[in-house]
Amino acid sequence: MEIRNLGSSGLKISAIAYGNWLTHGSQVEEDAAIACVRRALDEGITTFDTADVYANTRAETVLGKALAGERRAGLEIFTKVYWPTGPGKHNDHGLSRKHIMESIDGSLSRLGTDYVDLYQAHRYDHETPLEETMEAFADVVRSGKAHYIGVSEWTAEQIRAGHALARELRIPFVSNQPQYSMLWRVIEDEVVPASQELGIGQIVWSPIAQGVLTGKYLPGEQPPAGSRATDEKGGSDMISRWLRDDVLERVQQLRPIAEEAGLSLAQLAVAWVLQNDNVSAAIIGASRPEQVTENVKAAGVLLDAGAMAAIDEILTPVVERDPRRTVSPERREF
Template sequence: MEYRRVGASGLAVSDIAYGNWLTHHEPGCVAAALDAGITTFHTAAAWDGGAAEEAYGAAFSGALRDELVLCTGVFWPEGPGPNAAGLSRKHVIASCEGSLRRLRTDHIDVYQLLRFDFRTPVAETFLALSDLVRQGKVRYVGTSEWTAEQLLQAHEAAQRYDVPLIANQPHYSMLWRVAEAQVMPVCDRIGVGQFASVPLAQGVLTGKYHDGRIQAGSRAAGPAYARPLLMPELLERVELLRGVADDAGLTMAQLALAWTLQHEGVAATVAGASTPEQVTENAKASGVRLDLDVLTRIDHLLGSFVQTDPRLVWSPPAQPAPART
């Protein structure tokens, strides 16, 4: 496993990170990640009504906490009330307290603002974050799917309130390169590194859907995150990547993960897994260098299916707010 610094900060993370958005029900995946040298783990307060954070809290009970970089985030609805979502001071502080309780820890290493909140002043959010940082509950702050303009607002507020803003988490894969045109250059300028999210395109880039069939237990069998990508023409192109991966001595998943790590601004690529074996396979993408020929073949095969429009923001389908007990 290789480790990289996040942006201009001194924080080192494993370049392969594990995220438990849809896969927190398999505790063996965390053990496999630790065995592979993965030190960086992502989750969020709203995922499965807090169950994703609780899974990490149980899994890390015996792990040496100081060796881990634990990332969680706030924005999505955590209950039915009008203040149970967004980035208001009230919700940010309440959500952080809940995350600490579920994660069974006294601090969050990277606390992420998972979307921009158009109804809350950026200054209000960062003043709340400043308090959490001074209290020792948050070490660093990140964003996710913020535009270049919004990141500049965040940078200004972070400087004003002494908040260590170091990371951004864009959806970034061979197929979705929206962040490259504006977000990544701005982040480089302000010292913010990238956590590449959804690098396997919900499993599409692993080749598992090459025949268009949705297997029971796959990502596409659950909430319809992957289904918009299950176009026959795209799946045919993705299947052609198998030859590129074979020539490089990689699995298709390793090729997709390694591709994201070729961008110098990417500190880590965040992938989930359904089985411990998948975690072990993903970890082997750490440190892989793809030569120009491989990168050119990928671009040629995917062609017009690559999305680069900087105006786009990727979000999962809306889910009903969980009822807190």
Template sequence: MEYRRLGASGLSVSEISHGNWLTHAGGAACVEAALDAGITTFHTAAAWDGGAAEENLAAALAHARRDDLVVCTGIFWPEGPGPNEAGLSRKHLRTSLHGSLRRLRTDYIDVYQLLRFDYRTPLDETFLALSDLVRQGKILYAGTAEWTAEQLLEAKPIAERHGVPLVANQPHYSMLWRVAEAQVMPVCERAGIGQFASVALAQGVLTGKYRPGHIPPDSRAAVPGEARKAVWPLLMPDLIERVGMLRGVADEAGLTMAQLALAWALQHATVASVVTGASNPAQVTENAKASGITLDLDVLTQIDQLLGSFVQTDPRLTWSPPASG
């Protein structure tokens, strides 16, 4: 495993991070495999499965040395029915963070992520609250996820004014979804903000497991729930056929399809780490081997030619939900 600095900060993160959004249940073996592979960076969130994702991650990491880990959790999504149990208000930041600290069995969070932009709450309020938490030692760094370039440009000077080290952004970023490249990544590079690239396997589509007319019975697309909703829009026959053609590119490079996809995301200069989940330890071990790989121009060109018009680049697709309530 190789490590990179996160933005302009002094924090080192593993090139492959382990996330537990849809794969936290029974994930202790996956976390163990991640630690064995040298993965030090772990992502979760307060709202995932009513807090169970954080609890399961804490249990799986209980034997690890805390100083060796970079623990990232985040806030935005509803954590209860109350009007103050979602978003980025001062009140929700305080209550949600304390809940996360309790569930994660730690006294600080390495990177506290604002998982979407909150149109209802002034940025000054959000970053003043974060400033208090930084001074108290409860969070070390702050990050965002799926924020637009304009939102990041507005937030960075406010964060600096309040003494909040805003050093990370987490966009959806893959061979197929490159909407962050045109605006978000250049803005982040100038601002010293590094990328935690997420959904780099396109919900498993870029692993090659799906074939035209065939959905593996143990795949996300076959199981009802959030996982199926996330992957189903990507299962277009023409797209699946094009992705299948990447198998030859991966074979020629001596990589699995998953390793090719993860290594591709790591080629971008602003990407510090790629966040990926796994449903079994073998997948974690396979994914970790994407670290340290350099893809030559020939390989990158073949990927672009094969995927062609299926690549999405429109920066307007960086999206946060509108205010509710």
């Protein structure tokens, strides 16, 4: 497993991180989820990403059980705060001081740990002053409940403002967690340059575009039974944007490139993401242990310039690049 620094910080993480967004506590039974985490550990993954909102806190609980008994100093555990949890009442989400301070304690209890390595703002909160949010994060760090802070799906402007406050408060703001894949490149024009300037690394989610870049979805055909596209617990909503024949046809055109590199399409997608200089880690998920084993093979792979150019030529007509697609809700829905 390749090990990288998270941004310009001294924190070292595995280039492949294991995440349990759409699986643990919902799509996958607990025994299977734990088996996936154990396989991740066997494959050299040390970085695990979750959030309190995943399966309404159940994903954190499952991850905590799966990691129980491991040497804590040998792991990097990340979680997030913002989206509604519990009954979803008016103070059960957002980035207010109240919600942050209550949420970190809940996350630590479910994860079975005294601290997380990285605590992330899951979206930008337009209804809470940024100063209040960053001061609460500073207190979380100073209390020893988190070592570093980060954000997810913030715009370049929001990242700059948050980083400036973090510098004033003397707390380490080290990461952004955006969606990023061969098909979804909205961070490239604004977020990546700002992050590189500030020493912030990207921990990217959905590098395989919710499974579309595995090539298992074929143009003109129904999605395979049991695939994410048929999941009614949230998976089908996210993948639907890519289930167009023009996209699926172009994904199939990537097969010769993957074969030439000795990779599966999924491995090609993860390797492509990791080749961006600002990407510190790519988050993979899994419903079966063998999926973990397959995807970790992308770590350390270097695609040559010809392969990178060919990928761009094939996918450019269907790639989403608009930086305005990085957004957070203007108002919280109660």
